[in-house]
Amino acid sequence: MALDGRIAGHGIGALKDGKPPDETDNANYFCEYAFLYHQMDMLEDEHRTGAYFNAITWNPESFKDKVVLDVGAGTCILSMFAAKAGAKEVFAVEATDMAVRSRKLVQAQGLSHIIKVLQGTVETVTLPSMVDVIISEWMGYFLLRESMLDSVLIARDRFLKPGGALFPSHATxxxxxxxSAKACREKQQTFDGERQHFDNFNCTMMQYYGTDFSCMQEEFLEEQRKYYLQTGxxxxxxxxxxxxxxxxxxxxxxxxxxxxxxxxxxxxxxxxxxxxxxxxxxxxxxxxxxxxxxxxxxxxxxxxxxxxxxxxxxxxxxxxxxxxxxxxxxxxxxxxxxxxxxxxxxxxxxxxxxxxxxxxxxxxxxxxxxxxxxxxxxxxxxxxx
CATH class of the missing domain: 2.70.160.11 (Hnrnp arginine n-methyltransferase1)
Incomplete structure (x- = not known):
């Protein structure tokens, strides 16, 4: 895609923080990422953090003197990897208040001259230039849960130079x-017990309150089926x-x-x-x-x-x-x-x-x-x- 086509209507200009997520999206998704315990849980996953560390530090030629964008930067760990691999400038975009803490972390590592932390969604920030590389840890359960890949693709179309690289580049x-799956058997057993649960409930309602709930039994069981047997x-x-x-x-x-x-x-x-x-x-x-x-x-x-x-x-x-x-x-x-x-x-x-x-x-x-x-x-x- 031509450069003008990628940034049309987005106005690359001066460095500028973006807008926060809307209240509903923040409550459903972003708010968890503002907590250190959640960030630590991800950082302590050695396969996750180690893979990004290796991908970046084993390939310094992909980062040396490059401009890098980190989408959903969190604690800026990936930004710091990129800076240490030789990036000349890193824009770390974080929508939550973790951005305040990540600025402190970046400063403590002596990397504030390279890493610029922007608070806001990547859809609304403004960068002063196009970038050579986009790094992001966007994957959710079953790969696509959380829909963060949307934001990475928007960042790609707004800011990535033609021929620029994405880390990671492919997903399957x-x-x-x-x-054998004990979890499946336990789910079935729990669901099977819900019929007796409803019978006991209905008997109690009849005995003490003179109200027959039996017309609700099938709806209750369908509700429980969805909860126990139709959920990952x-x-x-x-x-x-x-x-x-x-x-x-x-x-x-x-x-x-x-x-x-x-x-x-x-x-x-x-x-x-x-x-x-x-x-x-x-x-x-x-x-x-x-x-x-x-x-x-x-x-x-x-x-x-x-x-x-x-x-x-x-x-x-x-x-x-x-x-x-x-x-x-x-x-x-x-x-x-x-x-x-x-x-x-x-x-x-x-x-x-x-x-x-x-x-x-x-x-x-x-x-x-x-x-x-x-x-x-x-x-x-x-x-x-």
Missing amino acids: LFLAPVG MFVNLAPKQLAGSGSPVLEIDLSTITLQDLKDSAKPLRCCMRISRDSQLEGFTGYFNVTFRGSTQNPVKEVVELTTAPTTKTATHWGQQLFGFFPPLQAKNEDVLECQLFIKRQKKNHRLLQLDSAFELCRESNGKRFVCQKREAVTSRIFRD
């Missing part, structure tokens, strides 16, 4: 079949709990994807997961990788990848998201689990996600492939606070 969302679960799975390897369902090149691509769910995402052993499939899981490759014009010398895949080592703070099959699917070795998936944003809070999915468990016999089990229109998977 994976799905994998899950065999945060987990840290071990590789042995997977019934097959992960399969990519969404691949993102941050240099080319558009906001419309992220929001448009007219076409379903698809993937096929090969089952590696006879297993009862109790659910499926989602996790992601991001890769730091630089840009075509400014590629890195040392490619770094950050993964949130199930591991026997220290888990990331993202973990994985687990979704149950109720009841489980009965799979055999070499079966293929085919998935059709829509990732949507919730209407009441666009930073939360809703998944609409359908599955077919396919098997081969006598050289022919057939569908042995289906889960058509698997109920929406709701990400809640």
Whole structure:
């Protein structure tokens, strides 16, 4: 995209703080990031912080004498990495009051002459120049929860020079079949107990207050089904709990994807997961990788990848998201689990996600492939606070 096209209507000028997020978005999302405990939780994730440290410090040629923009800077840890790697100027944009604390941190490191902290949303700040590199840790649960990637793409279109690099540059969302999952069984058991819970409640209301609530039973159970059986679960799975390897369902090149691509769910995402052993499939899981490759014009010398895949080592703070099959699917070795998936944003809070999915468990016999089990229109998977 031509330079004029990227910044049209945005008016690059003097350095200027931006506007704070609106009250609703601040309450739903930004406010948590103003607390040090939340920032520390992320910083203490050695996979997360270490991957960014390696991607930047192992590739000083990508930062030497460059102008860098840090989107959602938090404590400015990434800005400080970039400054130490040789950046001549870093604009650190942070929407919350963490910006006040990050200025103090930057000053304490002796980097105030390089790092300029701007408080406000990246959609509303003004920079004095275009930038060579954008760094950001924008990933949420299931990669896209929180919708912060929107802000990174807006920053790219407002401020990144043609051929400039994004760190990370690529992202991939994976799905994998899950065999044994205690969390799914516990959810089912809890939901099963809700019928008795309602019966006990109704008996009490009849006995003491002469009011029969039985006409509300099915609505109550549907409400509880949505809460227990149609909601993603945060987990840290071990590789042995997977019934097959992960399969990519969404691949993102941050240099080319558009906001419309992220929001448009007219076409379903698809993937096929090969089952590696006879297993009862109790659910499926989602996790992601991001890769730091630089840009075509400014590629890195040392490619770094950050993964949130199930591991026997220290888990990331993202973990994985687990979704149950109720009841489980009965799979055999070499079966293929085919998935059709829509990732949507919730209407009441666009930073939360809703998944609409359908599955077919396919098997081969006598050289022919057939569908042995289906889960058509698997109920929406709701990400809640």
